[in-house]
Amino acid sequence: MNNRLTEKIIGAAINVHRVLGPGLLESAYQECLFxxxxxxxxxxxxxxxxxxxxxxxxxxxxxxIDLLVENKVVIELKTVECFTDVYTAQILTYMKLGNYPLGLLINFHTKLLKNGIKRFINTA
Structure with a gap:
């Protein structure tokens, strides 16, 4: 179920990116993905x-947390040139503190959204 859930979320994010493209504020993507x-x-x-x-x-x-889906998947949205270690640490910390099993770090500031997605699993 968890793989299907993240697939649905990623599909929704791709739809949002396809319509809006890169270049907007994080809050716009958050509202549309929600x-x-x-x-x-x-x-x-x-x-x-x-x-x-x-x-x-x-x-x-x-x-x-930007978005929390089914009380399982932490979604952290970004509109940045590239991911840094700080963003990875941020989502991993949220997952650990809330004991959430999965996380998606999504950067809408990319030409192809698939290149701006990282999936995380809480192993703690």
Whole structure:
């Protein structure tokens, strides 16, 4: 099911990119991808608060997951020239803190969206 779920998400992202192309703000892609996933019948939340728990305290520092699908797949959207290690660390941290099994890092600032997608599996 997890592979089928990420395939659906990637397909929706490709549809959004095909219509809009590169060059827009991340928020535009987020809104359109949210819409696409919802009309597919998937449970999707946006701007999901991600608190940090350190020992006995909970720190709410405004970290937010761009999209969370079926409470399983963290989607982090970017509109950047290229991915950096910081983006990878960010999505892996969100997955670890929320104990989410899968993550997709999607960069809409590419000519072909398939070249701007990285899939992650939480092995922790």
């Amino acid at each position: 819409y696409e996933l919802e009309i597919m019948g998937l449970s999707v939340s946006r701007e999901v608060a991600m608190p940090i728990v350190y020992k006995d305290i909970k720190l709410d520092h405004g970290y937010r």
